[in-house]
Amino acid sequence: MKPPAFEYVVAETVEEATARLAEYGDDARPIAGGQSLVPMMNFRLVSPAVLIDIRKIAPPDTIEEADGHVRIGALTRHRALETSPLIADRFPVVTAAMKHVAHLAIRNRGTIGGSLCHADPAAELPAIAVLLDARISVARQGGERTIEARDFFEGALWTAVGDDEIVTRIDLPLLPPGAGWGFHEFARRHGDFGLAGAAATVTKSAGRATEVRIALLGVGETPVRAHAAEALLTGSDFGPDAVAAAAVAVRDGIDPTDDLHASADYRRHLAGVLAERALADAWGRAGNGAS
Amino acid sequence: MERIDISLSVNGTTYERSVEPRRLLSDFLRDDLRLTGTHVGCEHGVCGACTVLLDGDSVRSCLTFAVQCDGASIRTVEGLGEIGALDPLQESFRKHHALQCGFCTPGMLMTAVDLLAKYPLSTDDEIREGLSGNLCRCTGYVNIVSAVREAAAARGNDKA
Amino acid sequence: MSGIATAGAADVARPGIVGARVQRREDPRLLTGRGTYVDDRKVDGAVHIAFCRSDRAHARIGRIDAAGARQAPGVLGVFTAGDIDAVARPIRATSNMPDYRATELEPLARGKVRYVGEPVVAVVAENRYLAEDAAGLVSVDYDPLPEVTDPEAALEDRALLHESAGTNVIAAREFARGDVDGAMAGAAIVVEDRFRIRRKTPSAIENRSCLAEFEAGRQALTLHASTQVPGLLRDALAEIFDLPGRRLRVVAPDVGGGFGAKASLYPEEVVVCALAMRLGRPVKWTSDRMEDLTATSQAFDEIVRARLALEPDGRFVALDADVIGDVGAYSIYPWTASLEPVQVVSFLPGPYRLQNYRGRVRAVATSKAPMGPYRGVGRPISTFVMERLVDMAAKKLAMDPAELRARNLVRDDEFPYKSGSGIVWDRSGFQDCLRSALDRFGYAQRRTEQAAARNEGRLVGIGIASYAELTGIGSRISAAPGMPINTGTERATIEIDSTGGVTAAFGIASHGQGLETTLAQIVAEELGVRVEDVEIIHGDSAAVAHSTGTYASRSTVLAGGAATLSARALRKQAIEAASYLLEAAEADIEMRGGVISVAGTDSSITLRELARAFYTEMRRIPKEARESLELSASATYDPFFGTTTGATHVAEVEVDPQTFGVTVRNYVVAEDCGRIVNPMIVDGQVHGGVAQGIGAALYEEVVHDESGQILTGSFVDYVVPSAAEIPDMAVIHLETESPSTLGGYRGMGEGGTIGAPAAIANAVADALSGLDARVNELPITPDRLFRLIRDAEQRKGESRYEA
Ligand SMILES: Cc1cc2nc3c(=O)[nH]c(=O)nc-3n(C[C@H](O)[C@H](O)[C@H](O)COP(=O)(O)OP(=O)(O)OC[C@H]3O[C@@H](n4cnc5c(N)ncnc54)[C@H](O)[C@@H]3O)c2cc1C
Ligand code: FES
């Protein structure tokens, strides 16, 4: 299991990286943390002719707040997200999710941009991006565009990012004050990709939910929002019947497949269970703030 | 493929070598520098046997290319204590019989060094989750957890 | 958390070196990265192999196009079956068992391939990167043959894997004792089920690795291999290459775990040797994890239909079982394909009083990696089946499962006891193990807590497993049925050199068990020197005239016995030599801690002084004595039969009623492993064994699809549990010294893995006891549990689940 040969180029700026990508076309691949790309190369599942190392693009590990959102540099490492006080304060759901991402040695290297671009259907950060309506900025030579998270993931290991583009940053719009959150995932072994997972946020006012979001991972080709369930719960008092109905809607709204670790039926069941748990936590944590 | 010149420090010694870009750091350490204490168990990031410290952070040397380490400082198991002068973590592993075949041990030690630096490790659950990226087939982990627990407690005493 | 039950008292009574928590001498080198595993051996000029392996389960090999690969950078050659056959004789694992059909070991597949992962072409290049590049350029045409993947379908012989065998059933056997049918017919209660345990792979963290170096001048071959059986390989390779043993040396240096996976001869080992001779360069192959998960021997793959009949008071009256072992594509050398399945039927009656037994077994060849030994060999399966039956019976009788076991376990006054399958249990604390494990677990209290938890809707379960095994097997019984290889003796040679250093050479090969330490303890105690004075040589075929290696829980008993005998012989001679120097009668001389002294006086010499006098200072000991004495002794030990090791495991689990995740909350092992050499090491063996057993029960499974493709070729998909999944555990040692072995030792390296699958399965079944859920298949994955519970609830008509 040794990687195939490639040419190695270091890009120190976004411009340099995108110029190189334009130059080499789809023979080239950016490498960030390498925690998904290198295993695939070692198995010889991919063999890029050129690797463009983008880790040196400054500034690394940026997480800052600016008018209504938190902006995260694409090269921010998992470990920085895990330990960021700003993230813990504004998006505790992200901090909670990071506890499920791999292991310290992998979090020390892996980046948020790499995780989004790798687009494993069971990865946490893509689901979080979808949950939080992230806006993902991508650059190519001479241009930049923003992709909404809901349009970003096109299939398993497949995104809207072009061969000549790199992700530069992720903007997470702040949640309404008092928003509660929940994150539940079930993996066979600690740190593994989950068989399924659910993340939720709930905003409530006068005992009723004013906004509900549920994102699921591991239940299809891409992370998904459970829109039907969200709609059922919005305006509700989160009574047992409402939550049970939402869980049914979660299950009905997904189309998982059988694989080595879980049957479609079990995944569907699990998604409902985890969504219920995430919703219960989110409801419990939501402040009756905005009244 | 063209080789690239790199210079890096391993356990305090500077090495200058010319490497193929695809050379994994694990192979570079083991074959080029003959530092065979770093082991390879899977080459896809799961077993943790190849864990080393790269600029102070634990990383999988099987998922890192040597060329990416130009200018970096690396610490491997050979950079901990020596025979006759084990460091406290190694001593704790020995005392608690936290190794049998010893193959996972270098990765366990380097992971534990990083965990001890970054986490409180105040409960066994935290220790177990911290070690969960390092597979051991011999010990059933019981004694590894004891060894790290003791090292974590000793660390507290040092600080006090 | 090591237990002490009776060990505490024993420690006080025996303040020697044997029995002490001596720190391991292996540790300093392994902790500092200074061990030498095979792949750490870097020799100049070495070239590397990458194998092209079959991607078909069963196919005829057509054209092999290697032209591109031959031209690739750094390539020295591309080799196929014919190249190896030209220098290597075929070898087959023979057995004198009736109804056994040997299959030939083909180092590289010839004519057809029989499993995905089978080596077909060997590409040799300057390094592994280049070898893999070139291997990717080889193309092999295959003509597909009918699939032979499902063991039950393969029984029908519609398609044959080995035409020469004439059937896929390559081994079969039946044990019968008493009147099973009569007893069944008259029994008050019968419980039965079809049990399935799914294929595992031992997955030592060090992948297999071998390096062959051929010295043209001496025409001598040295193989460094990550193996448990260097002696066995030496003998096999001598035959294959027609070389005398003195020009063939097999060395197992530090070995990163084996668990049985490294106890057989592998095709790759033959290929590196053949190519080293052909190319005149050292040839190395180090397996990667994908190769390990597809082509290293696999195990624990049986279907067992079994019935247990009981009297109303719970007495077992009859047991009937039919076992199908899915043994994979080849009969592994030297153990044969019968090894595991036959063990299943041999050990099924367990440590219980039971006189009517019938066990039938068929070993079926299928398109999978060959089945080989794996920690526990067969007994994890037999214990799983029997202990499930016992719990099922307890439930039917509304009797506490602990009580039912107590009523049936062989009692102390009944030893030696001949089991239903004819195994003789010499003497072991079966009842004591059960009692001690339950006490330590706090059984009564926990049952009360369990009831309370159940009232809260929590699924908490307690599972017990009792078993017995034969360890330290001597020459009377073979480690594998009918195998023409002597695994029943061990020889040790101990020498005092001219500096007073003590070197003891053994045929065993330690690969994590700490034998360098435990054997040094035994030699030190018996000889009367300090542990640190003793150097242990092992894992080197050149160090002894005959050896096999380390497997089957044999090393402490056999090598320990040989160490004891040879140390005693050496001590006698050393004392005699010393008598000339001390001018005292031998009877008055004692040797302790490397000092030889005359009792009751302050007259003494050190071993070093004795050695100098004996070897160098020619005037101090008379010529006749120097000629007749030797500061060296060899002895062979043969326990002849072997001894019994018994144990009880108790596990507590909690099942999440919604996600179906199983958490092991508590684990206790009470094991009778006889006299203990080093309690620290014994605990470690139990911990590791239990962790593998928990893996077998809940996590690990080699999965093939219907076409025989293997789906678990990475550590992402073959789930070896981590520290987060394995609980803390308590280990209690009952040191009933074995009456059958020298020193009273019993083997205990495998037990953890034998008891854990059954204990976990029973605990999960107990957690679900409110449902009519049949826990009869391992591993119990969340998905299986989901389906099990859904099916059970659907039967009761109260499904909570969609779809
Ligand atoms: C053992 C193990 C367990 C893991 N467990 C988990 C887990 O539980 N959950 C989880 O989410 N992840 C897990 N991961 C994956 C890990 O989180 C990766 O770090 C992450 O998926 C990829 O980030 P990276 O920076 O390493 O990306 P890389 O591996 O460098 O790149 C991944 C892909 O993204 C592309 N890419 C990277 N950055 C950019 C960019 N800025 N713009 C455009 N394309 C880019 C690359 O070309 C490549 O195709 C695990 C990995 C391992 C080895
Ligand atoms: S060898 Fe790097 S994680 Fe296994």
Ligand code: FES
């Ligand atoms: S000590 Fe052998 S793998 Fe951990």
